[in-house]
Amino acid sequence: MSAELKQQISVRQSSEQITIRSGTEQWSTQTEVLTESHLKFHYFYFKRLTDWILAAVALIILLPLILIIAVLIKWDSPGPVFFSQERVGARRRTLNGQTTWEIRTFTFYKFRTMRVDIDPALHRQFMQAYIAGNEAMMAALQPDPEAASAFKLTGDPRITRVGGFLRKFSLDELPQLWNVMKGDMSLVGPRPPIPYEVDLYQVKHFQRFAALPGITGLWQVSGRCATSFDEMIHLDVEYIEKQSIWLDLKILLWTVPAIISQEGAG
Numbered sequence: 001m002s003a004e005l006k007q008q009i010s011v012r013q014s015s016e017q018i019t020i021r022s023g024t025e026q027w028s029t030q031t032e033v034l035t036e037s038h039l040k041f042h043y044f045y046f047k048r049l050t051d052w053i054l055a056a057v058a059l060i061i062l063l064p065l066i067l068i069i070a071v072l073i074k075w076d077s078p079g080p081v082f083f084s085q086e087r088v089g090a091r092r093r094t095l096n097g098q099t100t101w102e103i104r105t106f107t108f109y110k111f112r113t114m115r116v117d118i119d120p121a122l123h124r125q126f127m128q129a130y131i132a133g134n135e136a137m138m139a140a141l142q143p144d145p146e147a148a149s150a151f152k153l154t155g156d157p158r159i160t161r162v163g164g165f166l167r168k169f170s171l172d173e174l175p176q177l178w179n180v181m182k183g184d185m186s187l188v189g190p191r192p193p194i195p196y197e198v199d200l201y202q203v204k205h206f207q208r209f210a211a212l213p214g215i216t217g218l219w220q221v222s223g224r225c226a227t228s229f230d231e232m233i234h235l236d237v238e239y240i241e242k243q244s245i246w247l248d249l250k251i252l253l254w255t256v257p258a259i260i261s262q263e264g265a266g
Contacts (some may be wrong), residue, residue: 044092046245047212051187055180066174069111069166076162079116082175084109087192089184089213103209106184108192109175113163114156124196126153131200131229151227170259176215188248189214190236208236211243221254 059066070081087108090101122141129137130151144155159167166172179185185192192213218239219232227235239247 043243043245047186047248048183050245050248051180054187055177059177059181062174062177065171069162069171069174072162073112073160077115077160080112082109083112083114086195087213088195088198088209089192090209091183091212101210103206105195106179106192108184109178111163111166111172111175113160113166113172114158115160118158122156122158123153127194127197128200131197133228133230151229173215180215184213186212186214187216188239188251189217190239191217191219205233207240208233211236211240216251216255216258218251221251221258223258 073079073081085108086105088103088105090103093100093102122143126138126141129135129141135150138150142154143157163172176185180187189211190208190213217236219227219235222235239251
């Protein structure tokens with residue numbers, strides 16, 4: 001799968017154009033998005049350094065909490081503590097003096113919040129409706145229509161008791177600090193989608209791959225559970241166009257109240 005999904009986004013700084021190219025017929029596409037000219041090497045270097053230091057410190061400080069969560073997951077339901085999944089992201093590369101973003105798949109980690117051997121069909125169908133903007137279909141697929149949020153599955157019977165609590169406060173995302181340390185993700189950036197979601201993307205949607213995927217981002221702090229797919233794409237591209245060290249720090253600070261208010265949960 002990863003070989004088939006591999007693409008490159010060629011960045012030409014003179015015109016601030018990002019072009020997405022694919023070697024496969026399935027994902028063959030081309031588009032462009034404006035970027036800020038101040039995104040030089042020093043920004044990405046400092047961002048990577050900050051990501052690694054903050055993730056390492058967070059893992060050390062949160063280790064007791066991580067162990068408690070692991071015990072609760074094992075007590076609550078049979079199965080592994082961690083859940084791993086193939087996700088689609090991008091990484092910055094310099095080839096022949098030209099800056100490129102290489103789209104690739106990587107292993108994404110979370111605490112397990114669902115029963116083992118679950119059928120992904122419900123989520124796949126919901127995401128198809130979400131990407132298409134089909135609110136009627138999204139409502140029809142909701143397991144609990146009375147408690148339903150317009151743009152996320154609610155009352156999902158696949159979620160365990162402990163899993164529901166972890167998702168409520170985004171604690172299931174903590175293992176992604178390891179993804180950050182590995183360089184697969186950043187603390188701040190667009191969320192990495194599942195390959196079957198990317199298969200449904202239109203040309204304009206690939207613009208969100210012009211950045212390293214993140215644990216939190218402008219979409220999350222803007223109330224992701226009440227945001228349509230097109231609005232999510234708009235927020236991701238807005239972040240890519242405006243990203244800076246200060247914006248990253250602001251988003252990290254905004255994430256705390258977003259989690260407490262549960263605007264970014266789900």
